[in-house]
Amino acid sequence: MYTRNKEFYDIVGRGLAAMGYTGNKPLEAWINEMFAEKYNAEQTFAQMGFPLNPNIPLNPTYEQIEARVRPYTLATYVDIDSDGATKSTDGLSLQMGGLPTFKHEITLSRKILREKMMLMDAIGGSTPEMEATIMELLFNGVDSLLGGNYNTFLYQRNQVISKRGKLIIDAANNPLGISLSIDFGVPKKNIKDSYWYKKADSTGVVSQEVAVGTSIDPIKVMRDVIRYSKEKDFAPQGHWEVSKTTWDDIINLPYFRQMYTVANRPDISDKDMQLAFANLVTDDAIKAFIEARIGAEIRVVDSISVVESYDEDTQKINYKTLQNFEEGVMAYVPNEDLGDVQCGRPIFMETPGARTALYDGGRTLIRQVFNDETMTQTIKSEVTGLVVPNKVRWFYYLNIKGRQP
Secondary structure (H helix, E strand, O other): OOOOOOOOOOHHHHHHHHOOOOOOOHHHHHHHHHOOOOOOHHHHHHHOOOOEOOOOOOOOEEEEEEEOOOOOOOOOOOOOOOOOOOOOOOOEEEEEEEOOEEEEEEEOOHHHHHHHHHHHHHHOOOOHHHHHHHHHHHHHHHHHHHHHHHHHHHHHHHHHHHOOOEEEEOOOOOOOOOOEEEEOOOOHHHEEEEEEEEEOOOOOOEEEOOOEOOOEOHHHHHHHHHHHHHHOOOOOOEEEEEEHHHHHHHOOOHHHHHHHHHHHOOOOOOHHHHHHHHOOOOHHHHHHHHHHHHOOOEEEEOOEEEEEEEEOOOOEEEEEEEEOOOOOEEEEEEOOOOEEEEEOOOOOOOOOOEEEEEEOOOOEEEEEEEEOOOOEEEEEEEEEEEEEEOOHHHOEEEEEEOOOO
16 A cells, blocks of 8 residues: 655654754654653652652662761860770662663554544645644653653652552552662561541442540650651651642541631530531641641642553443552651662664664653554663662551451
């Protein structure tokens, strides 16, 4: 059906040239200009508390380097002719491992491409309308890949924070790829069980644990964690992180609602009336009240990811939603940077019929490949990178969701 050489049907190349992108790396120039504002790695990762590591080694390994920060101990009083006491200095703890690589690709619409190529064959060339249509397909394809890459790093970040310093990749969150597990070594003493509620798996109904309000005081539990972090581990000021699902469950527990009423309306003594009054108050007001009582901010993580898998029986692609932050856990972590994002340098060869582009300062490889047999255009993405925490000794956890009987 197609009688001309593949260069003739290179609508992407024609589109890039029409927009002024020519020369040695037209695809790279186009991507870096089109997506520089939307996908800014330095800004995005800094907001995650894991700024971008400036090094891009050829050897794809990560280094977890944790400075052993010592407290400001008092100086020693001595006579004027004596030396001061020598202070101890802690070293560095180091863990190394291989950086994981994640890839995905998208094929531009075969239907649209074939229609445009058939028209090109008939008229002997392309039109501005054809080129604009193909460039829109290219934009949407690259946008999908870059957005997926950034979501991958965000998923890593929230998993490491909520899974007690671990990143677990398995069939549930990587059904089309390999499995791997990385443990960044949160001290076991930093993980506590303090069950505040139960949640029925079948109905989703939440019920407060019987011991809450008597032998278990959630406000005190959170304050004790903060106090311990400062007095025993000399940790800096931190904040709590919790998933949106978990927060929605615990913000409505009678314990917090009644405590708010007691503090603000001490004249109401009946417990049912206390709950009725508190239920008229916004969740933001309850949250601010809790934060004031514990002396720390609570950051609610409302973040999801979507993975796709192929069902061989139905021969269809299925999409599954994942909560980025684990349910039933509260994490207390420093307000400052928690680590960094470390990436390896992509290794590739220039091949005939393909265009390559580097993005994110040379960390992300984008390739546009033209398949001679099917006459299709595929956009491929590859990143070797990992969120690496360096303050796990100051990560503290409360397991607050009880087990169903």
